[in-house]
Amino acid sequence: MVAVPSGDESSKTKVLKPPTLMNHGQLHWRVIKNFLMSRNPIMRELRRAWRLAEQELNPSPLDSAEVPKAPTWDLELQRRSLLKHAAAVGLLLPAGSLLSACSHKTVQPSGRANSKSNGDVVIIGAGIAGLTAAYELGKSGISCRIFEASNRLGGRMYTLENFNSDGMTCDLGGELIDTDHTELRGLCKELHVPVGAFASEDQGRTPNLYYFDGRYRTNHELVEAAKKIVPRFEVDKAKPASWWDQQTLAQYLKSLPMDPWVLRFFQVAYASEYGLDAEELSALNFLWMFELKDPSVFSPYGESDETFRIIGGNIQLMRVLAKAIESQGSRILLNRPMIRINEKDSDLQLDFDSPSGTQTVHADRVILTLPFSVLRNIEGVNKLNLHPLKSQMIQEMSNGNNSKIILGFSDRYWHREMHQGKHRAPASTGYFFTDLPIQTGWDCSRLQSGKSGILCSYSGGSDALSLRQRKISDVLAGLDRVFPGVRKIYDGNSAAMDWISSPLSRGSYMAFRPGQSTRFGKIAGKPELGGKLLFAGEHTARKSAGFMNGACVSGLDAARSLVAEVQGRAPAPAPVAQ
Template sequence: MARTPLFRQVRRALRLAQRSLITGESPSELVEKARHPLSRRRFVGLSSAAIATVALQGCTPIFRRSSDEPVLIIGAGIAGLSAGYRLRQAGVPVRIIEAQNRTGGRMLSLRNYFADGQVAELGGELVDTNHVHMHALAAELGIEFNDLAQDDPSKEEVYFFGGQRYSEAEVVEAFLPVARRIQAALEELDGDGDVTWADPLNGERLDRMSIAEWFDGAEVTGWIRTLLDVAYTTEYGLEIDRQSALNFLLMIDPEPDPVGPFHIFGESDERFHVRGGNDRITQALAERVEDAIELETRLEAVRMRSDGAYVASLRRGETAFEASARHLILALPFTLLRQVQLDLELPPVKRRAIEELGYGTNAKLMVGFSDRLWRTDYDANGATLSDLPFQLTWETSRLQDGDAGILTNFTGGDHGVSVGRGSASEQATALVTDLEQVYPGIRATREGMREARFHWPSHPWTLGSYASYLTGQWTGFRGEEGRPVGRLYFAGEHCSPEAQGFMEGGLETGEAAAADILSDMGLPSRLARRPLAGTRI
């Protein structure tokens, strides 16, 4: 899956290059075929059955049960809130602990700030077509999405490297030798299953290698290497000399069907955004379990009592106290969990995952403009990937009312850290100075407009953007992050085998933890049990 619009385009370009090798079609022919996005009718046909299946999980209370013993949930992001909501639907009491003074975690919308009433997302922004849990929950809560596929398809993404703009066909052409080397590298794996610590498929050597080292060995050079460097640094949030080569190699199908449907948009299309802001979903969940939420309360330690119950040491201000439960869900990032004293019998691989799992340093800088010059003057949709310092932008104001526009500058790696320095205004000025090279005249549309920044790497309740595998971590512990230990459950995007780094991943694992607990209690549930680790692509 792809987390950013332009990374999806990079994936698509690589797949088109691979397709070209198989079919003999020219890159320009394949690009033209791929330019027709999935129609609304086809989307309905592909996904309505899956969404309906997920929606059956809990639209109404499944089973009412009286109990004096609440399930203890640490974290009130979408994972913890969805777990609490589903358990309460089943009649199980819950107690939700949140360290911040708000709920929602990394779903945080900014309203009543930018011109024309436009909404920006400080955290998670885009939802894929195949994020069936998000679609089902939104439908259940009566929340609608904007379908960004309704945007003007004639407006294109911009690849700007070495001072010039490249077309998608040129990108695909440059990817052809890279695609050949990817195919050769993947032959080293045993089979086409999932690479995990329990079943590494002979992927240890590639996993120990960084993306940068693999590029060196494969002789990936020139502007196309720079493009891939920027794409992976922003998508996974870390410099490519720290990331596992498998992050790159497993991004495309090793053996795509040369005559069947080409899976471009169906897997990852960043097609939807909640109308009015994504945190409407977490707000709606919080309202349904409001009396169970305790804010500004921090977890300091967890131990197990002699009777098998878990005891959480908590602190609210200067007051320390304990809470016990037979079932405990830890729905907080491992960046924070590794600060908690865990006096528990945990498998070594679980402790290693908690202590070592990589996290991106992505940050978001949202900049307002009086008009959308990139569209009117340059036939661009605002998605820009470049070797200029800003790295990546996309337009957040798509399908929103008004003439004004918002570009989101999404950064990762070392630059993601540096965006947190100085003021948001200073960072916006630096961004616009760079953008002036891509879209001459854009500086003039900044007068009197606002900017906003959220720096996830330094935010004390995340200390990172989302999970990102470092070298050795696919075969070191992938698949262990979300595995329960006794009646101790783990939830959050970092625990999702299929949707790591997405809002969908947090929701899916929260609901899975609730399903596991209901099963352990012997209660009926239509919720999906915890999925096995799957491929990332």
């Protein structure tokens, strides 16, 4: 359990309890970099500073391009900002948690599509990957049964409703959407699920607060730090992926010329980004994160902006998807954890733990959306005749460890200039980055009506583990260092989620340790058993891996692959949101 307060602090805390191909050894890093995508604001700020450093060290005609600037403010010196706006972060995830705040009734369909050639199709997991796959199958007249282990929809897209007296929501898992997450945005548009953008709310406020080594840092300092590192990186990036993947990120970072606070900045960025400390991560993560796809194009804002949010929380999309799936004739069965899988002649036999006892189901085709850290504990998985690399990946790959702690406040104090003694900070959007255990966080009350405010702390690696043992007062103390005086308006509302504690997630999202990226490549999403067994979930995505959009893409791909096999044609491309 994460940061569950004790004593008087627990009066309003929402206590969220977890339930009971090929060898790519010399493959160039660009082939596998889809797994290594920026998910959080602090990493995006490093990318932006890095690109500005490259720009200053290697001037080009693009230097004349106008770079939007955010408002400046005076701490020890005049801050220089190169950010149009910041983004926020979420845990992205596929199906599978027994956490129960957003339960949903079992869908009872009005009928089932009748097509013998389709056979019986079963989907394991009612997160965004599983539900998207079911919805896509339904468009082609293929109905299915979706088995979900928990008593709610969404997996790690998990919305807590009525968090405070203003009726605000907060998402404890996946939260925000990028501009280029076209599949997820397209799905929302198709289903008429409202999506809001943050740009108008953020105007006129300092985008980010950096608090490292006991004082605020500036974008200018980050750019200057990056300029010391770029020349070395320009040499190292020509080396093969295997060179990078054989060493830890910690080893590579310590070889670079940087001040101690800059090293800590990188360590915090990667811990919150991947849920593992630098000592556990492959150095290949560094290579991808700071290399432009097209060096001829100056892109100071990176590839992940997380500009959008589903109005009312991500549960709104889950509910609409469930209704659409019901209307197509498919069934969603909650409280059905899979306990066993076996290949039986031409089909697959699946055993589920149901309220009435063990339920055995035979399926012609199965789409599995469980993360590999959960899948390997299912009886029979290790006996399936899978590709050896896929079997090895299932047994070895683990998710990162991230936790999210959310606190309520009587107003949005951080929107105005803050003072406490000699300590002061500017009006801000609420985004922060720090070497304190709270690491990074943002304002969760944006795009919501009411005067109340909500801040979250999002941490990864050992800091996330240590926060489990802390009280709410410890988290408040950290926030008060970044936003001086904010603890005085804490309203007593809090919620906490630690995904590593749930046996149906066992972590936040897939994270690659040394040697794993080059060894496994993109085999995660490859069908097995002659096409009878398909895989979906953020960990299998061909794009946007680690994001909600990645899970959505993987569900679309699995469904289209199944439909194409049934109809004897190539899978159709995904639609693009406008």
